[in-house]
Amino acid sequence: MKKFGIFALFMVILMSFTNSTGYQPGDKATDFKLKSVDGKMYSMADYKDAKGFIVVFTCNHCPFAVKYEDRVIELAKKYKPKGYVLLAINPNDPAAAPDDSYELMKVRAKEKGFTFPYLFDEGQKIYPQYGATKTPHVFLLDKNLIVKYIGAIDDNVEDAKAVKEHYLENAIAALEKGQEPSPATTKAIGCTIKVKK
């Protein structure tokens, strides 16, 4: 019994470490039903023919996310014809980040001409399951919603032209070839996801 207790304790500790970071590559991601700026609800299940999904946790207020906005718009355009659906999700609670309200999401999407759904994680139920911790934070899923890549879009927030490693695009290219992306995870700076205290 004592041995089992130690084993159980060990498992709990192990699980608390692995759970704290949300999904890892290889995990199956949850689908969602979230409202976009057009007032309609979107789920990944709606896209029967998709080859994969680019889920981007992003928002209006974060200057780091804003630096990547134009690149997200280009990615959506570039990969849509190739069968990859880009879904942007704002994970912030507007009570903590007033610029990220649903109404202001609509304004931003119109200003920038988003061609992809810009979804509101109302009640903040989805981002903790993914383990998103910041904006921007990207999850690439295959058509079966298996997580293939987690992290940054590329390695230069300041200057899209000076990028050396296109992490996300390289990951999509690997998927296209039936390979596992490498690296499958990358790190980058970002704004914390805003939760009302």
Added chain:
Amino acid sequence: MRYFRFILAIVLFSSFTSNAQDLISFKTYDELNAYLKENNSKPLVVNFWATWCAPCVKELPYFEKLNQENQNVKVILVSLDFEKQVESKLKPFLKKKKYTSTSIYLADKDYNTWLPKVDKNWSGSIPATLIIKDGKMTFIEQDFSNYEELNTYVNQTITK
């Protein structure tokens, strides 16, 4: 010799008059790391922040107060601002605040390489704080609500 005395007088004078710290710039994390290793006479409280990060700016006064009031530690503020905003935002901000804490600008944008060197579990959100005592690093990826919370956390960490 007279010339030397003159220089010495100037150096002494300037060290008395300038309380606010000049901004030190490093191109890479390895340069910053070398600097931290050289300046380890006291435990270091290294705060990663940026002018564009609202929760970071909010907690900076707590770190400055810590630098002034807690004699057991030295505070180092590491800005991760965008390079284009160093002159337009970061420097004016620091000039206005006149912090006594050491201010460093870290230009290294290869986050995927250097973030794990600070802490393997750092997801990349800021603010984040690193406490270094006798080479032992304690990392916390969250903000502090007030000075007391920060001071208590730092004291507990350096006396562990």
